Amino acid sequence: MNAKAEKIRVASIDPSYYQAVTDAIRTEAVKLLSEEAVVAVVGYLPGRRIGTAVPGLVTTPEQAQQLIFSPACVNNLSLYLTKAKKGVLKKGKVAIIAKGCDLRALAGLMGESQVKKEDIYTIGIACAGVFGANSDRKGGLTEASIARKCRECTVHQPEGVDLLVGTLPELPQLTALEAQELARLEALTPEERWAYWKEQFSKCIRCLACRQVCPFCYCEQCLCDKNRPQALESSPRPAGNTAWHIVRAMHLAGRCGGCAECERVCPMDIPLNLLNRRMAMELKELYDYEASMVPQEKGPLTRYQEDDDQSFIK
Amino acid sequence: MSRIGVFVCHCGENISRTVDVERVAKEAGDIPGVAFSCDYKYMCSDPGQNLLKKAVADNNLDGVLVAACSPRMHEKTFRKAASAAGLNPYLCEMGNIREHCSWVHEDREEATAKASDIVKLMVERVKKGKSLAPITVPVTKKALVIGGGIAGIQAALDIADAGHQVVMVEREPSIGGHMAQLSETFPTLDCSQCIMTPKMVDVANHPNITLYTFAEIEKVEGYIGNFQVTVRKKARSVDESKCTGCGVCMTKCPKKKIPNEFDQGHGMRTAIYVPFPQAVPNTPVIDRQNCTMFQSGKCGVCQKVCGPGAVDFEQQDTLIVEPVGAIVVATGFKLYSIERQPEDSPIQGYGEFGYGTIPDIIDGMTFERLASASGPTGGKILRPSDGKEPKQVVFIQCVGSRAREKGISYCSKVCCMYTAKHTMLYHHKVHDGQAYVFYMDARTPGKGYDEFWRRAVEEEEAVYIRGMVSRMYQRGDKIVVMGSDTLVGVQVEIEADLVVMATAVQAQDGADLLAQKLGISYDKYNFYSEAHAKLKPVECATAGIYLAGACQGPKDIPDTVSQASAAAAKVMTLFAKDQLERDPVVAKVNEKYCVGCLACKKVCPYGAVEEREIRDRQGNLVKVVASVNPGVCGGCGTCQATCPSKSVELDGYTDEQIMAMIEAL
Amino acid sequence: MHAEKLQHDFEPKIVAFVCTWCTYAGADLAGTSRMQYPANVRVLKFPCTGRIDPVFILRAFQKGADGVLVSGCHPGDCHYMAGNFHARRRFAAFRALLGFVGVDLERLQFSWVSAAEGGKWVEVVTELTEKVRAMGPMKEFKALEDEEQWSGALNTPELREAFESIT
């Protein structure tokens, strides 16, 4: 495998792309903040280490000059608008940088009355993809370093945003590794799949990074923290871990926007997005539901049709 | 530690024959938290109940489990007994060891083990149980009746006669509805207006009824016993308080050639008009679309001739808020039209009948008007195209109804009877005429109905042809009706002078919009859904809202009147108490943890969940949470299963109770 | 009548989550009709299938159920109008999820049993009991209950093996 030969075109052909996006973000952010149209811009700032970026809650035009966009801008910033992060941002309108996958989360949050459209100003990024977790970031965005979710992204181009930034470079076709993995797992016997997930979940240490980065995990009291009654064991043993990941996937079914942040942040590399993807597939097949960049009034599990499939019911 | 009493019933031998009740009682005594256990021959008997009461008192019990028959049988009995002993009734539960155990298993060992398990599970449930108090809701003893047809009139009069206030809202300028349009009614052939108009007048004169005509429901808030209804009274352009109903304005109105809706467009009316002479109220309304004054600003004749000065061109819509405790929905029906429908409509028109372009193909209601003495022809049967008396009339049943390909699969119920009636009316008026009826089935259940139908066939000489009409077209001044006689097995072609179609009964236009305002459910045809097809045919699932008449589904007059009186009776039952008591098995929101995602609101079948703003002492908004109205909640618990953080909980079926039971499996 | 009772090596634990209006009443009818069915089932009553949280099913498996039955009113018969419609979607999704993590879905049965269908209740319960009996115990979740992270385990398989190789 020659990493250089595989370098994908977005990085190698159009190096000015990221600079252009960065410039546009800075210009807009400075304008918004100096005109006091917003109280903060939630964006990305450069990290100390090579190929890293960190979320930035920018409140002054000076800070806004530091904002960037690069393949290191992996985070789904919509998290910072939820109740889980209450108190962090001042009250008032907030501008937020959002990739397509982040926008689906924002739309979901609007559908769930957590974010009001009029309270935010969305700067959508025409996004070519970002780095995967633990990837080698020194060579820029390559086929080896691109996140698995980005390989089969369908939302490179944001919709319904207040400002669209960037012109999408020509994107190469990449093999859908996640879909392949999903198909591989589907083809296994139940026993084999159980063994697979058992091994994955046994690594879990319940650091709850998956929960804490999820834009939809904004509950004040997570079911897994409840002790009267205890719905699932809070101790990080295999039994409780399995229950936790099953419950998590169920609670996200029909809500997940597919940003795959849960999977990215898992320090134990548990492929959590496979669970989310599998649920999304099911809901697409059964109810023709897909997470969208536009808010929907009800999700697939809060509505029904009288003639819904019931082939599994005797 | 709980102090629970377990009572194991023998039920004579019904339980003890297969279950070792002594052992079950003994094992129950070993369950942590059980302070007392015993077995007894008949727990439901007086001595059995006394045993329970005494045990509660003697042992200071804080919960009771009776292991006996199904709770569907005796839960009320034992809860009452527990209550008499000073326990909250909801801390008394039943373990079903008869229907679910002794009667369905033969092996004594297995059945006993299962009975013990059932006791163990249910003890956990009792342990985690909470005292619940019945919910009381105040009741505003005033009813709203929506719709002023026969259904609404009957319901309003019944409620008003019982001494309660009624607000009636009618969309049209006059009450009366479809029944007022009918010529005669089956099966007695008495004149519709003769029996209808006195009731209309009764409504107008009743001291307990407030009538709003030319008015619509704007908004409905609140819940059973406590609705706030906003009524939009449309601008009539005539001040009802001044108008004396003299009718001079109508005679002087220069705009006289407007097709009259009441006569199905076959008679003419003026721009300022009452729909029909017996209208209630007898106050004209200005049809602003057709009035020269409103269209060009020139005319104003009516205003000039009006002695009392009642005509008011400046009149505006007014909004009136009425607090009511119950709502009767009686919005009636409309008739299907064979006209071409929009592409995306689920209902199709009849291209094979010319989509309604052939003037002498009319519907049943038009025929009613032609046959009516007060109609456009003065009661003579004359066909629309040339005013000639038709000698050959073809009646077609099931046009639109029972026609899945046209989008309606139901039977409209009234057409068989009124078509029979039409053939008679025709025969009485045109003695040398011949009536033909194409029909699929003659459905005549009802008192005197089949006799009526037989009379049409056997005495009044109508020719009934069993089969459908496949095509109709104009040939000269005749309409060629092509059909089949399926009994004989031949194709039939009739040259008709007039064709009368019994078109399907459909829900009123806007029925769905009104349902959304009311928060009631409706089927795919927009007919309103009753709470239970058999046992709650009058109630809506939304508490405090009742149905009367054809808005629920096609109905004839006797059925409509029966249901209207039934709805009135339901309202009176509700109004019989000052406070409404409801089962406390309702959902409650934990506002500390609720994050206001409102998933519960989305799934609640009762619309019982509202948003509630929580503010701090300075009035700043802290957060928005869900809030369950206990007066409206039906207690299904779908909200709790949906809530990710379980911040809404159904009393009586809490997660704590259920988890404890699962833990004890 | 049934003098010869079959002895089984394994008696599965079957848990049934049922709604009170239809299936619970259907099971009552089976009782009043004196129909016979295996005694393995333990019934938990809910107001409506809409109240049944998927977590309950998961928990039942964790607490030792070998098979789980969820049963309520037929579509359109719900006492609460729409509870079972919501439940149907929820369970369709949850079933897919359990299947994906490797639970054998033969152990999880959903059914509509009305208050008039005592016979169907007997049929559904008997069928699930026999099916699960043939499948054997639900080991997966039970095994998990006893497992520890290696660092929390008092001894590891490797150690045990080492010990065994010595003695």
Place this chain on the structure above:
Amino acid sequence: MSLLITETNLRSLVDALVKGATLVVGPKHSGSVVLYQPLAAGSDLTLDELPRRSAKELYFPVCEDILTFKRENGKLEVRDIDRSRFPETVLIGAPPCDAGSPSILDAVFSWDYNDEFFLERRRKSTIVGIACTKGDDACFCTAVGLAPDAKAGSDLFLTPLLGGSFRCEPVTEKGQALIDKHAGLFSEGAAGEPVAFADQSTGKLDLPKIKEWLNGHFEDPLWESIADICVGCAACAFICPACHCFDINDEGNPDNGTRRKHWDACGFSKFTNHASGHNPRDIQNKRYRNRIMHKFKYYDDKFGKTLCTGCGRCIRACPVGIDIAEILDTINKKAQQG
């Protein structure tokens, strides 16, 4: 002349220990990650990657039972865990940032209460440390007073040599005993050139000065600026070799259950949540402040040690890229300025 062991013999040492019913724990692949795990054989040992989780779980498991209880016939019977069943253990292949942590933690686990779960495991284990030749731009062990070749905490210390052997230096009696018991696997010889130690990207920190600054800056805008973005997970704490907070939880029901001790973290909002609902650390930056304070001030106040080995795991794992090395550097600069 030095004591040497070849890589083959190092693996044979693992085999021999396992055969001798010793629990041998070392870095081992598990899918895409390397974790400290029990080794079934020497061939499992992986020395080319820093494990994702630290070695602390050897003494301080992710989760362990501390007692069980059961009510029978009305009586509640409580059964303690038999700590004599903790196995003799050898930790092998731990770089200085991991090997050095247990000895830092000894202080707190034997402070006002002797936590026998920790201490018994400590008594029964031997640490074979190894000089670090890997490392990346998240590493900062030198900044906190350790070094890629620091022997602190190790009982026996290995230094990888060019050519594949290791120089062995017994640090404690335990280490010497291990050598003596398996003397056949070690040989005397001339040590070759060591493999180059890992690079350190940050400079040395003035830890006393940092502590001094922290003494006076419990309230400071710095906390908001660095930690408002913190999402409140426990990734940093759980994979940290020095974080040692735990929670105790009863699982089961009041009549039959187990009391368990498991990792907890100050990053969680529930960590300081009172039963009343009041939370003194009501916002995330206060929780993150505690992380810094505990590591560089409180622990030093109490035990004279810094609660950080500079392994850089938290920097690599933080979902939002919070970089403790950068923060320490910032504080260091502030401290130097006065």
